[in-house]
Amino acid sequence: MYLSGERWKPRASRNPRQRSNLLHKSNIEAAMNALAATNRNFRQAARILGLDSKLEKSLLIPFREIKVECTIPKDDGTLVSYVGFRVQHDNARGPMKGGIRYHPEVDLDEVNALAQLMTWKTAVVDIPYGGAKGGIGCVPKELSKSELERLTRVFTQKIHDLIGINTDVPAPDMGTNAQTMAWILDEYSKFHGHSLAIVTGKPVDLGGSLGREAATGRGVVYATEALLAEYGKHIKDMTFAIQGFGNVGAWAARIIHERGGKVVAVSDITGAVKNQNGLDIPALLNHKEATGTLAGFSGGDAMSSDELLTQECDVLIPCALGGVLNRENADSVKAKYIVEAANHPTDPDADEILSKKGVVILPDIYANAGGVTVSYFEWVQNIQGFMWDEEQVNRELKKYMTRAFHNLKNMCKSHNCNLRMGAFTLGVNRVARATQLRGWEA
């Protein structure tokens, strides 16, 4: 069945040289970093769609890669330098859009992969954007608030000429939040005048949208509901394990709990906690708020973070880093469904292993698109100088996520492929059409 873990298999080429190239490529690509894995998924989609090789190449090459040095004084007066990136991948469908990540593993390859994913993601949910992503290689928890502010302002000074309301609009990602966006907005406005729509995911008091903070987690829940409905199942009858308890993970857990789902395990960088009878999520949120850690929560048993991914559950929701499901642990995954709330949580090796086990994977470029969808609503509200109420935001979000699921499913049916390829073909096809209509083909 098209929603199962079955993989799309390339049609055997009649040309033996071409065929050996395909096989050789897929062998090499089995152990890949995020960029190679993303490129591989894109190329598979391009083949399914029968894209011309020139168009394929042009869609793959990023519009612009920016790398800047950001030197700031630490609180003790010493100078320290960080490297910041912004990759603008594609703008055929509109201004480039994507988050900014503060994390020690940020590098140009990763940002490239994440920027490309944004291009396909905005197209999957059919919002008028292209894709971009940014990041700074740093450990945000080791920086004071004033150091983070200085770093964000210096980064903005370095890239302000290359972003813009109609060119590239940043947003939060791992390690950044509404406050980070407020600093970017303020710094950018010094150069360009008051510019509310230059970032999304900002504080509501500064033009942010109601519902944006919860939007990625809420979108994950809408996506999960749409998937489970295909199997005649409901959140309230299922158990969930959630990796990551930051913005996305905590909101997903909270909303699943509200809908009667049983969250049986949660992890973050500080540890993990489990309870097969279901964790009391509001109590866990209070505990995390009060102590800054999951450790010591009396409503469950502590376990190691690594165990979370192989925990007994119906639905596994990774909400942290990329590549966490890989050849080392994929075979031990017990979940029947994986909803990719994180970007690129599943390594290609794991994709293969999980598919063979019949695990259904709802891919990132659809599953976590709720955040950028409400970012789009925020940008629209800023441009209109008008504010929607939260009910309208959530209603529209559900509409976009539900429509995208049906479009994705139709691609799976038309091309007899799994959900990942359904999402990639949906996104890539829309971007390819816009590229052709603009006359950008080489």
Ligand SMILES: NC(=O)C1=CN([C@@H]2O[C@H](COP(=O)(O)OP(=O)(O)OC[C@H]3O[C@@H](n4cnc5c(N)ncnc54)[C@H](O)[C@@H]3O)[C@@H](O)[C@H]2O)C=CC1
């Ligand atoms: N914030 C947003 O609107 C969107 C975020 N995403 C993706 O969702 C993921 C999470 O993003 P946010 O929640 O915004 O970040 P966040 O910084 O708010 O939270 C990240 C969470 O991951 C945990 N974590 C880090 N390393 C871990 C490890 N080794 N094991 C277990 N937990 C670990 C952290 O402790 C924290 O709880 C990322 O992949 C991001 O790209 C995707 C779409 C939109």
Ligand SMILES: O=C(O)CCC(=O)C(=O)O
């Ligand atoms: O809200 C946005 O513009 C981007 C969110 C993001 O970075 C993502 O979807 O990965």
